Amino acid sequence: MKSLFSLILVLLMATNTYAVTKVNGAGATFPYPMYSKWFSEYNKNNKDVQFNYQSIGSGGGIRQLIKQTVDFGASDAPMKERDMKKAAWPVKHIPTVLGAVSVAYNLEVNGNLNLDGETLSAIFLGDISKWNDGRIQKLNPAVKLPNTDILVVRRADGSGTTSIFSDYLSTVSTKWESKVGRGKSLKWPVGIGSKGNEGVTATVKQTEGSIGYVELAYALKNNLPTVALKNKAGEFQKPSVQGVSLSAASLKKDAKVTASIVDAAGKGVYPISAFTYILLPVKEETTQLKEVKKFLKWALTKGQNMTEELHYAPLPKSLATKMLEEIK
Amino acid sequence: MVRDIENVQNSFSTENNGNISKKKSFLTYGEQDKFAYFLLKLIASLVIILLLGMIAMLLNSSLPAIKEFGIGFAFNDNWNPVEDEFGALAFLFGTLVTSALAIMIAAPLSISVAVFINEILPTKLGKLISLFVEMIAAIPSIVFGLWGIFFLGPFVKDVLTPFLKSNFGFLPLFQGASFGIGILTASIILAIMITPTITSICREVLKTVPKIQKEAALALGATRFEMIKIALIKPSFSGLTGGVVLGLGRALGETMAVAMVIGNSPTITASLFSPAATMASVIANEYAEADSDLHLSAMCYIGLLLFLVTFIVNSFARAIVWKKQRKARG
Numbered sequence: 001m002k003s004l005f006s007l008i009l010v011l012l013m014a015t016n017t018y019a020v021t022k023v024n025g026a027g028a029t030f031p032y033p034m035y036s037k038w039f040s041e042y043n044k045n046n047k048d049v050q051f052n053y054q055s056i057g058s059g060g061g062i063r064q065l066i067k068q069t070v071d072f073g074a075s076d077a078p079m080k081e082r083d084m085k086k087a088a089w090p091v092k093h094i095p096t097v098l099g100a101v102s103v104a105y106n107l108e109v110n111g112n113l114n115l116d117g118e119t120l121s122a123i124f125l126g127d128i129s130k131w132n133d134g135r136i137q138k139l140n141p142a143v144k145l146p147n148t149d150i151l152v153v154r155r156a157d158g159s160g161t162t163s164i165f166s167d168y169l170s171t172v173s174t175k176w177e178s179k180v181g182r183g184k185s186l187k188w189p190v191g192i193g194s195k196g197n198e199g200v201t202a203t204v205k206q207t208e209g210s211i212g213y214v215e216l217a218y219a220l221k222n223n224l225p226t227v228a229l230k231n232k233a234g235e236f237q238k239p240s241v242q243g244v245s246l247s248a249a250s251l252k253k254d255a256k257v258t259a260s261i262v263d264a265a266g267k268g269v270y271p272i273s274a275f276t277y278i279l280l281p282v283k284e285e286t287t288q289l290k291e292v293k294k295f296l297k298w299a300l301t302k303g304q305n306m307t308e309e310l311h312y313a314p315l316p317k318s319l320a321t322k323m324l325e326e327i328k
Numbered sequence: 329m330v331r332d333i334e335n336v337q338n339s340f341s342t343e344n345n346g347n348i349s350k351k352k353s354f355l356t357y358g359e360q361d362k363f364a365y366f367l368l369k370l371i372a373s374l375v376i377i378l379l380l381g382m383i384a385m386l387l388n389s390s391l392p393a394i395k396e397f398g399i400g401f402a403f404n405d406n407w408n409p410v411e412d413e414f415g416a417l418a419f420l421f422g423t424l425v426t427s428a429l430a431i432m433i434a435a436p437l438s439i440s441v442a443v444f445i446n447e448i449l450p451t452k453l454g455k456l457i458s459l460f461v462e463m464i465a466a467i468p469s470i471v472f473g474l475w476g477i478f479f480l481g482p483f484v485k486d487v488l489t490p491f492l493k494s495n496f497g498f499l500p501l502f503q504g505a506s507f508g509i510g511i512l513t514a515s516i517i518l519a520i521m522i523t524p525t526i527t528s529i530c531r532e533v534l535k536t537v538p539k540i541q542k543e544a545a546l547a548l549g550a551t552r553f554e555m556i557k558i559a560l561i562k563p564s565f566s567g568l569t570g571g572v573v574l575g576l577g578r579a580l581g582e583t584m585a586v587a588m589v590i591g592n593s594p595t596i597t598a599s600l601f602s603p604a605a606t607m608a609s610v611i612a613n614e615y616a617e618a619d620s621d622l623h624l625s626a627m628c629y630i631g632l633l634l635f636l637v638t639f640i641v642n643s644f645a646r647a648i649v650w651k652k653q654r655k656a657r658g
Binding site for chain 2: 056057058059060062080083149151156157158159160180181182183184185186187188191192193194195199202203206207210
């Protein structure tokens with residue numbers, strides 16, 4: 001017993017002498033798979049630093065950052081003004097990757113569905129309740145649409161995905177903007193709420209006649225049919241990693257990175273996409289902050305090559321370079 | 329006889345003396361008793377302190393919402409996080425309706441199962457069956473939720489809904505479109521989840537009925553069914569109600585499984601097929617990503633209301649038991 005105890009003690013001391021900088025972060029769930037892959041890859045060459053990221057949601061990440069319990073935060077939506085004021089120091093937004101929201105549906109028809117923003121918002125407002133509505137038929141002349149009810153499936157939990165989706169609908173439809181608006185949790189006019197991307201995916205997969213929005217990765221992994229959306233250039237685009245990166249490229253050089261990029265102009269653009277950010281406090285350099293910056297520099301260069309296998313879109317090269325400048 | 333007792337006392341005291349002298353305990357038995365009593369009192373009051381502390385914390389964090397909306401919060405069904413307008417009526421409705429429906433399904437079922445296991449099955453088989461019933465309680469609620477999404481939902485949509493519509497379709501309860509996700513599915517899941525709790529309490533209650541009472545009923549010419557009705561269920565009514573109330577408590581607070589199958593739409597409708605939302609589910613759904621302080625506070629207010637609802641429902645059930653007991657005594 002005594003020897004066991006001393007063995008444990010020795011082991012504890014041994015691990016203690018091997019100094020590891022622990023960096024804590026918290027925030028968005030959406031980029032969590034990407035971040036955890038990055039942390040583990042980064043850790044292979046940087047054994048003296050250990051990242052601990054809690055995917056508690058964007059809102060929670062912002063709150064923890066303000067309370068200074070974490071070294072960095074992460075959020076899908078940029079911080080609001082009133083939250084910025086609560087923080088003890090300015091906060092810098094560093095976009096890391098891009099995500100897209102795809103509109104998935106379950107309908108046995110010949111061919112793929114095309115929709116435009118106006119029609120999509122009418123469906124989610126409940127103004128269009130049957131699949132063979134004239135407005136849908138007009139966009140899909142070759143498809144034979146059934147006379148069945150549309151079931152709108154949406155997120156029940158507060159989510160960055162909802163925030164991006166509602167941002168798009170508000171941009172393309174004034175009625176949506178005035179009746180519902182933008183946010184992580186909304187007052188939905190119709191439909192049923194499922195928990196998480198996986199919940200929406202499951203409900204759409206099971207219910208004939210349903211339509212819902214999920215993160216791109218979920219639609220791709222589960223082979224859900226997705227709607228081709230009309231972009232500003234007039235093309236119908238299915239969601240893809242390339243289409244998302246193109247919408248980020250539309251961001252003007254002097255524009256803020258916190259600007260919305262939904263319904264961006266340009267050819268090949270997929271219209272519902274957004275950045276996800278790491279939130280960096282601007283204060284005097286601590287060891288932890290230095291390590292976060294070092295990691296970010298790696299993520300914005302080498303890390304970007306790993307994004308596509310996890311269905312995230314990499315930042316456009318010009319933006320990544322600009323961000324590298326910003327971090328210094 | 330008296331000498332015997334004296335002997336025993338003597339032997340005790342010598343033992344005591346021996347013990348004390350050997351171990352040199354610094355506490356006499358009297359002191360030990362006092363110490364144990366104090367310790368137990370402390371632990372028991374800790375539970376109460378914990379409860380009061382939780383209520384105080386909830387009250388404190390819901391203060392902004394209480395100031396903003398007042399008591400009208402509970403009677404307003406508008407829940408709009410975008411505009412920072414909150415009301416809890418739709419969630420109150422969802423919680424009460426699903427729990428009531430679950431009790432309506434689970435109470436007769438559980439009491440029947442308990443009677444069946446105790447009175448009709450051979451002892452060994454009964455023990456086996458009750459083991460299976462109790463195992464239901466060990467299933468995590470997220471598993472129930474997944475089962476609800478993938479099995480029960482489609483079942484309700486394809487089998488139960490057509491049946492209910494063709495037989496009881498004239499009732500507003502069974503009208504409207506059904507997608508398998510809604511009040512009915514959530515209630516069935518809840519009923520299954522609370523059945524083991526109610527069953528095992530009911531079994532214990534029924535066990536306390538003296539055998540002689542049952543035999544007396546049979547001797548008076550009662551059939552087996554009459555015996556169960558008169559000699560078993562009636563005298564143990566208050567105990568059975570207690571079991572049902574415990575089940576109800578669990579149904580009111582159940583979160584995850586309900587959140588996964590209820591459809592999470594804060595609306596008030598007559599149809600059991602339509603989606604709804606419960607107080608616990610909205611807190612679980614929206615708390616993590618709520619970024620306005622009023623939104624957070626409104627959810628704490630809902631938590632406080634849930635406390636209150638549970639309290640009222642429990643006292644109501646207790647009142648029934650108490651009334652019945654008084655009646656039984658005459």
